[in-house]
Amino acid sequence: MTSExxxxxxxxxHGNEMSGIYLAKxxxxxxxxxxxSSFAVTPFLGNPRAIEKCVRYxxxxxxxxxxxxxxxxxxxxxxxxEVVLAREINQTYGPKGSAQAFDFMFDLHNTTASMGTYxxxxxxxxxxxxxxxxxxxxxxxxGEETYSINSVAKAGLGREQLGPxxxxxxxxxxxxxxxxxxxCALDFIELFNKGTVFPAFEIEAYKITGRMDYPCYPDxxxxxxxxxxxxxxxxxxxxxxxPIFQTFSGEEILYEGxxxxxxxxINEAAYYKKKVAxxxxxxxxxxxxxxxxx
Amino acid sequence: MAASCHLKPLxxxxxxxxxHGNEMSGIYLAKxxxxxxxxxxxSSFAVTPFLGNPRAIEKCVRYxxxxxxxxxxxxxxxxxxxxxxxxEVVLAREINQTYGPKGSAQAFDFMFDLHNTTASMGTYxxxxxxxxxxxxxxxxxxxxxxxxxxxxxxxxxxxGEETYSINSVAKAGLALELGPxxxxxxxxxxxxxxxxxxxCALDFIELFNKGTVFPAFEIEAYKITGRMDYPCYPDxxxxxxxxxxxxxxxxxxxxxxxPIFQTFSGEEILYEGxxxxxxxxINEAAYYKKKVAxxxxxxxxxxxxxxxxxRVA
Numbered sequence: 001m002t003s004e005x006x007x008x009x010x011x012x013x014h015g016n017e018m019s020g021i022y023l024a025k026x027x028x029x030x031x032x033x034x035x036x037s038s039f040a041v042t043p044f045l046g047n048p049r050a051i052e053k054c055v056r057y058x059x060x061x062x063x064x065x066x067x068x069x070x071x072x073x074x075x076x077x078x079x080x081x082e083v084v085l086a087r088e089i090n091q092t093y094g095p096k097g098s099a100q101a102f103d104f105m106f107d108l109h110n111t112t113a114s115m116g117t118y119x120x121x122x123x124x125x126x127x128x129x130x131x132x133x134x135x136x137x138x139x140x141x142x143g144e145e146t147y148s149i150n151s152v153a154k155a156g157l158g159r160e161q162l163g164p165x166x167x168x169x170x171x172x173x174x175x176x177x178x179x180x181x182x183x184c185a186l187d188f189i190e191l192f193n194k195g196t197v198f199p200a201f202e203i204e205a206y207k208i209t210g211r212m213d214y215p216c217y218p219d220x221x222x223x224x225x226x227x228x229x230x231x232x233x234x235x236x237x238x239x240x241x242x243p244i245f246q247t248f249s250g251e252e253i254l255y256e257g258x259x260x261x262x263x264x265x266i267n268e269a270a271y272y273k274k275k276v277a278x279x280x281x282x283x284x285x286x287x288x289x290x291x292x293x294x
Numbered sequence: 295m296a297a298s299c300h301l302k303p304l305x306x307x308x309x310x311x312x313x314h315g316n317e318m319s320g321i322y323l324a325k326x327x328x329x330x331x332x333x334x335x336x337s338s339f340a341v342t343p344f345l346g347n348p349r350a351i352e353k354c355v356r357y358x359x360x361x362x363x364x365x366x367x368x369x370x371x372x373x374x375x376x377x378x379x380x381x382e383v384v385l386a387r388e389i390n391q392t393y394g395p396k397g398s399a400q401a402f403d404f405m406f407d408l409h410n411t412t413a414s415m416g417t418y419x420x421x422x423x424x425x426x427x428x429x430x431x432x433x434x435x436x437x438x439x440x441x442x443x444x445x446x447x448x449x450x451x452x453x454g455e456e457t458y459s460i461n462s463v464a465k466a467g468l469a470l471e472l473g474p475x476x477x478x479x480x481x482x483x484x485x486x487x488x489x490x491x492x493x494c495a496l497d498f499i500e501l502f503n504k505g506t507v508f509p510a511f512e513i514e515a516y517k518i519t520g521r522m523d524y525p526c527y528p529d530x531x532x533x534x535x536x537x538x539x540x541x542x543x544x545x546x547x548x549x550x551x552x553p554i555f556q557t558f559s560g561e562e563i564l565y566e567g568x569x570x571x572x573x574x575x576i577n578e579a580a581y582y583k584k585k586v587a588x589x590x591x592x593x594x595x596x597x598x599x600x601x602x603x604x605r606v607a
Binding site: 022023025026030054112164165166167168169170171172173175176221225226227228231246248249250267268269270272273 | 485
C-alpha cells in the first residue's frame with residue numbers, strides 16, 4: 001500500500017457524544033499532540049450545529065449520509081442540514097472514491113452501551129485498520145453501500161466506540177483512553193510510512209448479522225425493556241432461550257434464535273427511535289495478510 | 295423530644311413521571327400505570343399517575359422551552375397568560391389547576407415525582423427540607439423496609455429559597471432520583487427498583503391513614519450548601535472534566551486538596567474548600583449547560599418527632 005500522507009480525525013459526528021468532541025476541540029487549540037514526522041493530521045468537528053445544540057443530529061444522522069444518493073444529489077432548498085454538510089465534508093476530505101481523498105479518517109464516538117473500547121471497521125477486507133491493535137467490530141452488511149463519515153477517505157477506515165458514557169457527558173477516564181488509542185494508531189501509521197513490515201496474522205472479529213427490535217404495543221410504543229440479565233453483557237455469548245426482554249409487568253421474553261450470537265449496542269440510547277434493542281453479531285477468525293508500504 | 299404531630303389522613307395522591315422528558319424510568323412507569331392502574335391501588339386513598347411534560351416526552355428531551363421543574367414559583371404560576379410564553383409556563387399553570395392550587399386547601403395531599411440522573415447516585419430520596427414531617431417519616435419507612443439498596447435523603451431547598459418543583463404543588467411531596475442511567479434509556483433494574491420503592495411508600499401512606507403511630511427517630515440527611523462550577527476558558531467553554539478520582543463518588547466525603555478536575559491536557563485541579571463536603575450529581579448531563587460539575591452538601595443528623603394521623607370525629 002502507498003504511504004499515508006493525509007489523515008483526519010473527526011469528533012462530533014454525533015453532537016452529543018462528548019469524548020470525541022472535547023478531544024477534537026483540545027487538538028484544535030493544541031495540535032502538537034497529533035504531530036508525526038511522516039504525515040499530517042487534521043482534527044475537525046463533524047457536525048457543528050448538532051454539537052452546539054448537544055444533540056445527535058439536527059435533520060438526519062450525519063453518519064448515514066455519505067452514500068452516493070446524498071453526496072451526488074443536486075442542491076435544493078430545505079434539504080436537511082446534514083445533507084449539505086455531508087457534501088461539504090466530501091469536498092474537503094474526499095471526494096469519496098477518488099485519488100484526491102484523504103488517506104485515512106478516524107471517527108470518534110461514544111455509546112451508552114457497556115462496550116468498553118472497540119474499533120469499528122467496515123469489513124475485514126480493509127487491511128490497514130485490521131492491523132491496528134484493538135478489538136474489532138465489522139459493521140457493514142454484505143452488499144450494503146458504506147455510509148459513514150470516514151468512508152469519504154480512501155479504503156482503510158477506522159472508527160472508535162467507547163462506552164458506557166451517557167450522551168452529553170464526558171468522563172475523564174474514557175477521554176484519556178480515546179486519546180491514548182489515537183496516539184497508538186498514529187504511531188502505527190508512522191511505522192507503516194517508515195517501511196515497517198507488518199507480518200500476516202490471524203484475528204478474531206465480530207461481524208454484524210442483523211438487529212433485534214424491541215417488542216411493541218399495537219400503537220407502536222415499546223412494550224418491554226432489555227432484560228437485566230442481558231443489560232451490560234455486550235460481546236458476551238447470547239444462547240437460544242436466554243432472556244432478552246422484560247415487559248413492564250415483569251414477564252420474561254426469551255431469545256428464539258437457533259444459534260449462539262454476540263450482542264452489541266445493548267440499550268444504546270440513540271437506537272430507541274429505531275426501536276432497536278441490540279445488534280446481533282457472529283464471531284469469526286480472519287487471516288489477514290502481511291502489510292508494508294510500496 | 296418534640297411532641298408528637300398529628301396530620302390529616304391523605305386521600306388524593308399523584309405520581310408524576312416525565313417531568314423531564316428524557317428520564318425514562320418514570321416515563322415508562324407512568325405509562326405502565328396508565329395502562330394498568332391496579333398496581334397503585336390502596337384501600338384508603340386514590341392514586342393518580344400522570345405524565346409531567348408530554349411535549350418533552352414526545353421529543354425525548356429534558357424540556358422544550360424551560361425546565362418544568364423550576365417553574366412552580368409564584369412568579370410563573372400567577373403570571374397572566376401572554377403570547378409566546380414558554381410551553382412549560384402554560385403547562386405549569388395547568389398542572390397547578392389540576393393538582394393544586396399550590397398552597398391551597400384543595401391541593402392534592404401528596405405528589406411523587408420520578409427522576410433519573412446520569413450520576414452514580416444509586417437511589418435517593420429528595421425532600422425540600424427536614425421540616426416536612428410526613429415526607430421525612432416516609433423516607434425513614436422506606437429506608438427500613440426497602441433494603442435492596444441504601445436510600446439516602448437529599449434536602450434540596452436552600453434557606454430562604456421558594457420551592458419551585460412540580461411536587462410543591464401538592465401539600466407534601468417526595469422525589470425519587472435513580473442513577474446512573476443515560477438520558478433516553480430505560481434500564482430494567484432501575485425501573486424495578488423505582489416501582490418497588492413507590493409500592494413501599496404507598497404502603498406507608500396506607501398504614502398512616504389507618505392510624506399507625508410512627509415513633510420519633512433520628513436520621514442522617516444531606517443538605518445542599520452550594521454548587522461547584524466547571525473551570526472555563528475565557529470564551530466560556532469548559533476547560534476541564536470531573537477528575538477520574540471524583541467520578542462516580544457521589545455521597546462520599548470530598549476533603550480539602552482532593553483532586554476534583556482534570557484539564558484536557560491532563561493537569562489536576564484540587565478542591566480548595568476548608569472543610570469536608572459531600573458531592574452529588576457528579577457529572578450530571580443536564581448540568582453542563584449551567585456549567586455545574588457537582589452539588590456540594592453537608593451531612594446532618596435531625597431529630598424527627600413522632601407522627602400519626604388525626605381522626606376527624
